[in-house]
Amino acid sequence: MSNLNLHHLRLFRAVAREGNLTDAARSLNISQSAVSTQIRTLEAALGHDLFDRVGRTLQLTEAGRIALDHADEIFRAADHLTATLNRAEGQRRVLRIGALATLSRNFQMRFLEPLLGRDDVEVVLRSGTQESLLRRLEALSLDVVLTNLVPARDAGSPYLVRRLDEQPVSLVGTPARRSGGGVEQLLAENPLILPTPETALRAGFDAMVDRMGIVPRIAAEGDDMAMLRLLAxxxxxxxxxxxxxxxxxxxxxxxxxxxxxTGITEVFFAVTMRRRFPNPLIKDVLP
Incomplete structure (x- = not known):
């Protein structure tokens, strides 16, 4: 490890940012061969390959992603050094969380509770579709994905799926919509705000009203729980x-x-991947 220095890390960050040796060398104003040699020296010092060659680009390995996190932290500390000599900077760790764009914000906040207010933790939140989030998880740019959709899995699947919570589902409205009737009367007499048909929650609801022989009067559909809340x-x-x-x-x-x-619930899952170097913060948020 005596061969590890800031120069190696600076070259490594440039290659990680540019995705190839040529552009990294150009940005640093040095030769491509010099960059390549120094990256090999850093990999030898760390004992792990930091990049995989994919076509004409270099993509970070899992060890490379971890090395980049630490390199970023090292350079942040260096930037603050002269201004903070009179106080110690606490080491901050980063947890990258992806959440389905339609997922309940309240559930996400409850998931984050163990980390909120901690000076040693930075939480990076990303939202998107299930497909895009799982791609980021596989690319090591996310540590965990929160979803209410179980990803397709087979014997070769890389995903580890953990069930986090199961929430009941209710008819919710303004106080003016109270009546003395039960579920069937409420469904028959009121316009409804429903999740879109492709959701598991909607599938359960459609099966329930079919059993009851009720044709629902749909006022609005949406795939965003926050919008359903506003409509209610x-x-x-x-x-x-x-x-x-x-x-x-x-x-x-x-x-x-x-x-x-009764009989309809929303189930929340955390999706991770088996890694040689799991983010240690994962154990603080997953039961």
Missing amino acids: RADVGLAVIPPIVVKGELESGILVELERL
Whole structure:
């Protein structure tokens, strides 16, 4: 490790940023062969390959991703050194979390609770589609993906899927929509705000109303729980959602939980991958 120095790390960061030796060498104003030699020296010092060649580009290996995290931290500390000689800088670790864009924000906040307020932790949040988040997970740019959709798995699947929570689903609306009737009367008499048909929650709801012989009157559909919450607040109709989505509104009385829909739940999962160097913060948020 005596051969490891800031010069090696600076070259390594340039290659990681540019994705190839030619552009990295140009940005550093040195020869490509010099960059290549120094990267090999760094890999020898660390005992791991830092890049995989994919076509004409260089992509970080898992060890490379970890090395980049530490390199970034080293250079941040160097940047702060002259201004902070009178106090010690605490080491900050980074956890990169991806969440399905339609996932309940309240659930995400509850997942993050063990890390909130910690001076040694930086949380990076990304949202997107299931497909894009899983690609980022495989590319090592995310540590964990939060979703309510189980990814397709087979014997060769790289994903580790952990069930985090299961939330009930209810009919939620403004207090004015209270009635003395039960679930069937509420469904028959009120316009409904529903998740889109491709969701697991909607599939369960459609099966339930089919058994009851009810043709629902749909006022709105959406794949974003935050939008369903806003539509319910605007009294567009009764929303079919987990109460956790509208926790604040229920506590304040803006919305009320009218009836629990028996047999329908929303299940939340954490998706990770088996890695040689797992992020140590994962154990703080996963049971």
